[in-house]
Amino acid sequence: MEAITHNLIAVIIQILCFRYLLFPLNIIFTIFFAYLSHLFVDVLSKLTYHTPDVQKDDKFWVIWHVIIYSVSILSIVILIVPYWIGILFANIIDIWDWFILRPLQSKKAKSGNNPNWGQKWYLHKHADWIGETFFGWLPNWKYKYFGVIIEVILIILLSIIIIIIL
Ligand SMILES: [Zn+2]
Numbered sequence: 612m613e614a615i616t617h618n619l620i621a622v623i624i625q626i627l628c629f630r631y632l633l634f635p636l637n638i639i640f641t642i643f644f645a646y647l648s649h650l651f652v653d654v655l656s657k658l659t660y661h662t663p664d665v666q667k668d669d670k671f672w673v674i675w676h677v678i679i680y681s682v683s684i685l686s687i688v689i690l691i692v693p694y695w696i697g698i699l700f701a702n703i704i705d706i707w708d709w710f711i712l713r714p715l716q717s718k719k720a721k722s723g724n725n726p727n728w729g730q731k732w733y734l735h736k737h738a739d740w741i742g743e744t745f746f747g748w749l750p751n752w753k754y755k756y757f758g759v760i761i762e763v764i765l766i767i768l769l770s771i772i773i774i775i776i777l
Contacts, residue, residue, distance in 0.1 A: 617649055
């Protein structure tokens with residue numbers, strides 16, 4: 612799913628951990644559950660509009676991504692203080708796989724190394740494993756436009772939960 616969904620779940624996790632646990636368990640459990648939440652949220656992203664590839668020629672894809680990236684950045688700006696621990700660890704799998712490992716891999720491939728270099732270090736493999744092992748029965752709506760409605764409903768629900776528990 613999108614960064615804003617990961618962020619909102621991270622905020623809920625951090626609020627609850629910091630409310631009910633003492634130091635240092637509040638920090639340890641925030642990190643643990645935020646990390647774990649990314650895997651499960653990514654498994655559920657099968658139910659939302661989530662094309663694995665960029666679709667620049669598709670107007671719907673472009674408009675949706677302009678909106679969802681904007682609100683994702685906005686959510687980070689609003690929530691980073693004081694929820695940076697949760698947000699960081701709920702996104703660390705994407706940061707590692709997309710912004711560190713993938714550029715490194717293409718750099719290595721360009722300089723003549725094995726193009727499969729680093730393949731085993733992708734953290735999303737764990738999400739794929741959970742998805743295939745336990746959630747293979749979920750429908751795949753990654754290319755269905757109506758998948759955005761599911762994500763929007765989820766974002767609204769998570770926001771309401773945050774307002775209630777804050
Ligand atoms: Zn991810």
